[in-house]
Amino acid sequence: MLLECDKVSKTYDGQTVLVRIDMQVNAGESVALVGASGEGKSTLLSIAGLLLAPSAGRVTVDGKGIERLNDVELSALRAQAFGFVFQHNQLIGSLRALDNVLVPSCFAYQGDCQKRALALMKEFGLEDRLWHYPHQLSVGQKRRVALARAMLLSPKIIIADEPTNDLDPVTGRVVINELLNYPDKKHAVIYATHDMAMARRADRILHLHNGKIEQISEDQLAHVFECEEKEEAGA
Amino acid sequence: MFELIKHSLGMRTTQSIATLVTVALTVAVLMALALTSIGVTQGIQKSQQRYGADLMVIPADAASSLDETSFLFTGSPVGMYMSASVQDQVAATEGVGATTAQFFGQTLNASCCSASSPSRLIGYDAQSDWVISPWTDLAKGQKLEEGQIIIGSNLAGDFPNKQGKVLGHPVTVASVMDQTGTDLDGSILMDIDTVRAYTAATDNFADTWERYGDPSTLVSSVMVKVDDSYVAGTCGGSREDAIAAVAEHLSHIDGVSVIQSSKVIDQVQGNLTSMFTIMAGAALLLAIASIVQIFTRFYTVAWDRRAEIALYRAVGASKRDIRTLIGGEAAVLIGGGLVAGCVLGVGIYLLVPSLLASSGSFPYLAPGPLAWVGVILRLAMLFAVVGMLAVIVPVRRANRIDPSAAMQMGDID
Numbered sequence: 101m102l103l104e105c106d107k108v109s110k111t112y113d114g115q116t117v118l119v120r121i122d123m124q125v126n127a128g129e130s131v132a133l134v135g136a137s138g139e140g141k142s143t144l145l146s147i148a149g150l151l152l153a154p155s156a157g158r159v160t161v162d163g164k165g166i167e168r169l170n171d172v173e174l175s176a177l178r179a180q181a182f183g184f185v186f187q188h189n190q191l192i193g194s195l196r197a198l199d200n201v202l203v204p205s206c207f208a209y210q211g212d213c214q215k216r217a218l219a220l221m222k223e224f225g226l227e228d229r230l231w232h233y234p235h236q237l238s239v240g241q242k243r244r245v246a247l248a249r250a251m252l253l254s255p256k257i258i259i260a261d262e263p264t265n266d267l268d269p270v271t272g273r274v275v276i277n278e279l280l281n282y283p284d285k286k287h288a289v290i291y292a293t294h295d296m297a298m299a300r301r302a303d304r305i306l307h308l309h310n311g312k313i314e315q316i317s318e319d320q321l322a323h324v325f326e327c328e329e330k331e332e333a334g335a
Numbered sequence: 336m337f338e339l340i341k342h343s344l345g346m347r348t349t350q351s352i353a354t355l356v357t358v359a360l361t362v363a364v365l366m367a368l369a370l371t372s373i374g375v376t377q378g379i380q381k382s383q384q385r386y387g388a389d390l391m392v393i394p395a396d397a398a399s400s401l402d403e404t405s406f407l408f409t410g411s412p413v414g415m416y417m418s419a420s421v422q423d424q425v426a427a428t429e430g431v432g433a434t435t436a437q438f439f440g441q442t443l444n445a446s447c448c449s450a451s452s453p454s455r456l457i458g459y460d461a462q463s464d465w466v467i468s469p470w471t472d473l474a475k476g477q478k479l480e481e482g483q484i485i486i487g488s489n490l491a492g493d494f495p496n497k498q499g500k501v502l503g504h505p506v507t508v509a510s511v512m513d514q515t516g517t518d519l520d521g522s523i524l525m526d527i528d529t530v531r532a533y534t535a536a537t538d539n540f541a542d543t544w545e546r547y548g549d550p551s552t553l554v555s556s557v558m559v560k561v562d563d564s565y566v567a568g569t570c571g572g573s574r575e576d577a578i579a580a581v582a583e584h585l586s587h588i589d590g591v592s593v594i595q596s597s598k599v600i601d602q603v604q605g606n607l608t609s610m611f612t613i614m615a616g617a618a619l620l621l622a623i624a625s626i627v628q629i630f631t632r633f634y635t636v637a638w639d640r641r642a643e644i645a646l647y648r649a650v651g652a653s654k655r656d657i658r659t660l661i662g663g664e665a666a667v668l669i670g671g672g673l674v675a676g677c678v679l680g681v682g683i684y685l686l687v688p689s690l691l692a693s694s695g696s697f698p699y700l701a702p703g704p705l706a707w708v709g710v711i712l713r714l715a716m717l718f719a720v721v722g723m724l725a726v727i728v729p730v731r732r733a734n735r736i737d738p739s740a741a742m743q744m745g746d747i748d
Binding site for chain 1: 336338339342345346642643646647648649650651652653654655656737738739741
């Protein structure tokens with residue numbers, strides 16, 4: 101088991117967002133996290149990725165707890181264990197595409213990062229965009245640069261928040277394909293999505309609702325999305 | 336990490352240059368001021384040593400037109416004469432311990448010896464002298480032969496191969512004086528009788544000897560050392576009071592004026608202290624301005640670069656890394672400013688000796704290499720502290736940025 105959230109809760113200003121969440125991510129699997137906007141998907145992903153401390157509960161990475169880690173150890177673990185694809189890419193506008201991919205190597209050097217970065221850019225079809233600035237890239241290209249950055253240090257788990265957000269269906273499928281190629285004996289992927297088709301492609305689907313989490317099947321997925329649409333329409 | 340630092344500085348080029356220039360200017364001014372202050376302080380200290388004479392007795396008619404500080408601190412020619420019998424009167428005065436006479440002449444134009452302007456020619460009596468000999472490598476009491484000269488430290492370049500001419504007479508340099516920061520540095524010294532003889536034989540001075548008489552019967556000044564037993568006998572035992580008392584006794588001798596060298600030096604020191612205090616105040620304001628600039632530059636970092644720092648934290652930067660990043664940027668700016676400032680400071684400082692020489696009224700001894708190193712190291716330490724203080728608060732603010740903020744923010748400009 102690469103990641104476990106054990107009875108994790110999170111409260112902001114008296115409002116509880118997550119209630120005793122149990123979640124596991126194993127090597128080789130892809131996990132889709134679905135739920136309506138505001139249900140706490142990003143919060144759960146932040147806690148899982150060690151970006152945010154839970155109000156209660158425990159997070160373990162590779163079977164080891166993180167409570168006693170100091171900031172340096174926690175940061176090193178975060179760099180080694182997790183790669184992030186943010187909802188809004190978070191590329192640095194003044195850095196060229198290749199340099200954006202290399203940002204994690206500034207803080208956690210691991211072997212020949214330059215070579216790996218070039219290989220990733222090539223794999224994602226960006227070999228002729230190495231020296232472009234983000235404003236010179238399309239939305240899909242930016243997303244792939246963000247994905248390459250997340251994969252640079254070969255982290256155990258890629259955490260992606262709405263990776264196909266703002267993408268057309270074709271480009272979205274390309275990005276999801278690249279993401280879903282990542283899990284193997286040592287690696288896994290967890291991603292939050294509003295896209296039912298993208299959610300179906302995961303090995304497991306987790307539904308977050310009213311602060312609680314449950315695993316659902318593909319059949320249940322359509323029902324869940326239908327209910328959410330009705331709730332949003334009613335709101 | 337260095338790439339990120341470089342990138343960040345390059346992203347804010349105007350700000351970075353402004354900070355660097357402010358630091359450089361501050362360093363340059365502080366450096367020039369410090370070195371000048373050291374040079375003047377050393378000059379004053381040397382002056383106090385050089386004037387082993389407590390008092391100088393000079394002709395009264397010279398005193399009225401004489402600038403005491405110029406006289407004491409420059410080697411410009413001074414034509415002033417009085418009867419040699421004055422020395423006997425001075426020696427007989429209560430409280431006088433020792434006297435030695437000097438005779439001033441001057442070299443003429445470049446064809447005679449000086450490569451630049453005419454220099455003061457000082458004839459001194461080696462047997463009674465205690466003022467000149469400490470600054471040379473000659474034995475005390477060693478009389479210069481005819482044709483031998485001692486030159487001040489500023490004149491070494493005018494006598495290549497230690498040969499030259501003074502008033503048409505070939506001369507050899509017997510010794511070069513140590514730098515004193517006073518009139519001696521620009522003077523040529525010979526045996527008193529030799530100077531009298533040379534000037535007597537020079538047509539250019541004919542009018543002078545017609546006015547004053549035979550130079551062999553003249554002196555220009557009598558240097559006086561107050562008797563130690565007189566000092567002890569003075570009420571309160573203060574050397575300054577004893578010197579003042581002897582000066583008062585000497586003032587009764589007809590036709591003379593008395594210069595108390597320590598008073599002149601103290602006056603100069605007082606004026607210089609006031610001047611340096613004002614300049615130091617201006618330099619301090621400049622330093623405060625640069626501190627404020629550096630602080631402001633980095634204070635806004637935490638907010639302006641919130642998304643960027645959140646990203647770095649998300650991809651594995653620790654708080655220590657963020658501290659290194661921001662501290663590194665400050666170090667580059669301050670280090671660059673320090674280097675540029677030192678170069679500029681050297682340039683400003685090199686103007687100082689020529690300005691002081693043209694003003695002619697400051698004792699000045701150029702600081703040696705150790706003084707330079709000391710000034711540069713102190714400036715480096717000062718700005719290292721300034722840099723650390725300037726980034727403490729910004730680093731704390733930056734390290735409070737939650738890495739999870741990266742999840743919510745958009746692209747980073």
